[in-house]
Amino acid sequence: MDADALLYARLQFAFTVSFHIIFPAFTIGLSAFIATLLVMWQRTGVERYRTLAKFWTKIFAVSFAMGVVSGIVLSYQFGTNWSRFSEVVGNVIGPLIGYEVLTAFFLEASFLGVMLFGWNRVPPWLHVTSAVLVAIGTLISAFWILSANSWMQYPTGFEMRDGIAHPTDWLAVVFNPTFPYRFLHMVVACYLTTSFVVIAVGARYLLAGREEMQARTMLKMGLGMAIVLAPLQAMIGDAHGIKTLEVQPAKIAALEAHWEKxxxxxxxxxxxxxxxxxxxxxxxxxxxxxxxxxxxxxxxxxxxxxxxxxxxxxFAPEDRPPVWGPFIGFRIMVGLGLLMIAVAAWGVVEWARGALGRSRLFLRVASLMWPVGFVAILAGWIVTEQGRQPWIATGILRTADAASPVPGTSVLATLILFVLVYTIVFGIGVLYINRLINRGPTPLEKEPEGVPNRPLSAAENAGREVFGGTE
Amino acid sequence: MMELYLPVVWALIIAAAVAFYVVADGFDLGLGILFPFTKEEAERDQMMNSVAPFWDGNETWLVLGGGGLWVAFPKAYAVIMPAVYLPVIVMLLALIFRGVSFEFRWVAKPTHFWWDVAFCGGSTVAAFAQGVILGALIQGIAVADGRFAGGPFDWATPFALLCGLGVVAGYALLGAVWLIAKTEGPVADRARAQGKTLLIVVLGFVGLVSLWTPLGFSRIAERWFSLPNLYFLWPVPILTAGLGLLVWRGIDRGRDLAPFLGVVALFLLAFLGLAISTFPYLVPPTLTIWDTAAAPASQIFLLVGVVFLLPMIFAYNVFVYWTFRGKVRPGEGYH
Incomplete structure (x- = not known):
């Protein structure tokens, strides 16, 4: 394993995993939001909730597709780029990923079909149930991934035999000491991120003076979530930090840039x-x-x-994590977390005064908040993953010893391909999401530019309905 | 005893997952391969709509196959993946283009031309790469000290490229018979014509691979032609020919479902043939399923999950296919 190949493999994984996490972070939150809207629609019969659910489902479909295809890449990269890792900890990590596939992926993928295309094909209760199951599936997926990641951070319930990790206690493996903190921190981060996307879209419509009713509902639901979750996240983060100090003190030293013995x-x-x-x-x-x-x-x-x-x-120099990534990443994450608390509080004050939507300054700030959660999540992951270095699985295997016997040129070539493809495909995906947001929850009843040969496109804008059918 | 049977059980599970993947995502990918043979947007919509609710679930079998290999046979996973590094990554990139096209194409309308290209190109390249990976596995991987010891282009042999073309043709055939079963009108009519041509092409590839493997690899010749194996194995090629005939007649007589079922059986038989050729090697010609097995504790832990969860997975797969049963007609989706 030459040094270049290792560097390229690390860059490749950092790139593909960073791109990937954006989509699940959004779809975990969004599926829960859509399921909530549909349950509210079923309970109250208020059509606005269903319209909003349909609108966000289109955006969900595009995001979910990007999450699926970028996720499959990761499941194979363990083998292609990190074959030594696969071999050394495969006995322990492998089954966790296996359980993710069995309990979450099939659940999500199967009921996604019903959720996207079953609007008029199954009874409403079954459609709502499908949306709820998709939301639960995304949570189960997060459960296993965070369990596996937490185990790599601080492994328990195993023993080493001939240089290979063997499980001795599955409960200790799955529910390893840092897992509850990480799982809560990540799930709340996903919900918070999505809340601010919803808030931003609502604010954007109000600024443009359109979709008044829908926009207010979005703003209120988003703020209601954010005002609870943003402060809660600060508390979870604090507890997570104290736990990390206990089990990974070098990481805390790095993210605080604290040198003194x-x-x-x-x-x-x-x-x-x-x-x-x-x-x-x-x-x-x-x-x-x-x-x-x-x-x-x-x-x-x-x-x-x-x-x-x-x-x-x-810590001995060879056992120290790099300082810059964790140090800067942590400050970005905490700074954005405080910003989210402030904006949520501001919005709730406006709401309590009965003036929600009157302050254009608030709407403008809120409409710019959509990327904040994503950046905070990426920064947080940089803190925790770089903070784990030089280990890939703490105390078991160093990152430098974990890569595949593949020549550097192969890894570099595929790295370039990944950068090109991801930039093009996911860049366009984000533009398309923006296009769907511009069309809005209640699209105008007009023919989209010149497609006379598609009978249904006349009434419906986003091909989704071609399939869901509305007549 | 556990060390003896567990790897066999897991080999069967992974083989089943791969077989499911090949059949289910095979027809999805096949549609993409057949995309260029119609220029009509409405017909392409109809083709895509016929699999839109299923493709994601179908692709999940690929994750179960790859993930299962890692769980149950980590040492094989750690050898095979570096050995077929480039084809695997090309396949993953192609699946990205194919997968996002399902959603992007609708949002992009009416300027979706490039997503048609991405859907077709992604499907074709993914199919070809999968065939190459299959070929690379059959022909064998250089191993030293339990690790991959070959070069980055070891897989690139005429045999593997032939397998790549064979899988492209095979998936196109699956796509065609799927369209016969799930669509009406011009799309189904064209699929009938395509199905017959593709059937001949695919049987040709099956024949070529069946001749090449025993001639090119003595271990495979020994497996098939030594006694008493020959007594048990001679029905395999006969059955294949019989199934080919059945599919042909099914198409001829205007049957809807029979050709699809026949082609699925054909695929399973070909898969069985390859399994006979390679068992018990997971990394031919050196590492068997027993050499590469995970710790029994790990294999058992996930096996419990498989036993309880796989029936549930089948159940909701059936539910989804049942929900979206029936034909997709020109110019409409499911109603």
């Missing part, structure tokens, strides 16, 4: 500062420049004024 902090008794911004310098083992608040780091992570925790110098 624990014993030195204790001897000096000055606690650990919270570094707001810094220029970490790994070769000199210090920060070249920093803006810090004294003792706040101790307060956050140890909940005491002069508590201490290991700094990067407590």
């Amino acid at each position: 624990k014993e030195e902090v204790d001897a000096a008794g000055h606690g650990v500062p919270l570094i707001l911004f810094a220029l970490p310098n790994p070769s000199a083992e210090r920060n070249d420049f920093e803006i810090a608040i004294p003792r706040l780091g101790s307060l956050i992570l140890t909940h005491s004024w002069d508590g201490s925790f290991p700094g990067l110098k407590d």
Whole structure:
């Protein structure tokens, strides 16, 4: 395994997994939103909910397709690019992925067909049930993936025999110590991300003075979710951080850019500062420049004024994660999290005053919030994945030893192909989602530009209905 | 004992998943391969609509096949994937184009030309790559110390390329008989004509591969032509020919479902033939299913899931196919 091939393999995985996570993050939240809308429609009979559900289902279909095709890539990349990883931890991680396929993928994929195309083909209760099952399927999928990832972060319930991990206790494998934190943190992140997309779309319509009723419903439902979830996420994140300090102290040291040895902090008794911004310098083992608040780091992570925790110098240089990615990623994630709390609070105050939608400034800010959750999720994953380095499975296998015996040129060539294809295909996909949003929940009854030979297209805009049928 | 039987059970499960994938995604991909043979947008809509509710579920069998290989035979997975690195990645990229086309094509209308190209190109390339991977497995993989020890283009032999073309033709045939079963009007009429041509082409490929494998690989010749194996195995080619005849007559007599079922049986038989040729090797000619098996604890853990969940998966597959039963007529979807 040459060094170039390893670098390309890492870049390739980072690229494909980062692109992929955007779509499930959105579809986990969106499927729950659509299922909620449909249940509300069935309970109340208010047609607005069904119209909104239909509208978001079109966007869901496009996003889900992108999630499926980019996800299949990952399931094969374990073997193509990381065959040593597959071999060493396959006994443990393999079944978790297997259970994801059996419990989640088939459920989602089967009922997706009914959810997308069954509007007039199955009774309403069955259609609503299908949407609920798809939403549950996405959650089950997240469960197994987060379980597998958490196990790689902090493996338990196994023993090593001849250099291969063997499971000894499946409960300890599946419900490993960091899993509950990670699972909650990710699911809430997905719901929060989707809430802000819904809020942004609602705000966009109100700014444009269209879809008034639908837009208000979206804004209220989105804000209702966000005002609960955004602060809750801060609390989950805090608990997750404290757990991480317990099991992966090097990661915390890296994301705080904290160099000083624990014993030195204790001897000096000055606690650990919270570094707001810094220029970490790994070769000199210090920060070249920093803006810090004294003792706040101790307060956050140890909940005491002069508590201490290991700094990067407590770990041998070859066991330290890189600092820049976790450090910057963490600040982006937390900053955006605070922004989400602020915007949600602002919106709820407007709502409580009965003035929701009157402030154009709020609408403008809200309409720009759609990418915020996605960026926060990507930043968070960079924190946790780079923070796990140099290990691919902590204490078992180093990333440098995990790659396949494939020449660097093959990996580079496919990396270039992935970048090209993903940029084109998923770039266009995002444009198409934007096009669907522009068309809106209640499309005008007009012929889309010149397709006379398709009888049904006259009444319906997005080919979806060609299939769902409305007559 | 467990170490003896568990790998066999898992080999059967994975073989079943791959067989399901080949048949189910085979007709999806086949439609894509047949796309260029009509220029009519309405007919292409009709073709695509006939599989739109199913394709995602069908493709999931590919994940179960690949994932199952990793779970049950991690050492084989770790050898095979690097060995067929380029064809696998090309297949994945092609499946991306094919998969997103199902949704993008409708949103893009009326300027969807390139998504027609992506659907057809993605389907054809994915089918070809799958055939090449199959061929590469049959012809064998260079292994040293339990790891892949060959070069990046080891798979690129005339035999593997022949298998690639064979699978493209085979999927196109599956697509054609699916269209006979699920559509009416000009699409179904054309599929009948295409089905007959493709049947001859596919039987030709089956014949070529059946001759090439024993002539080119002595281990396969030994498997088929040694005694007493020959006594049990001679019906396989006879059955294949008989099924071919049945499909032909089914098409001729205007039957809807019979040709599809006949072609599925033909595929399963060909699959069985290849399994006979390679068993018990997972990575011919060196690693058997027992050499590469995962820890029994891991195989059992997921086997429990398979036993309970696979029937459920079948149940909701049946439910979805039942929900969208019947014919897709020109210019309309399901109502």
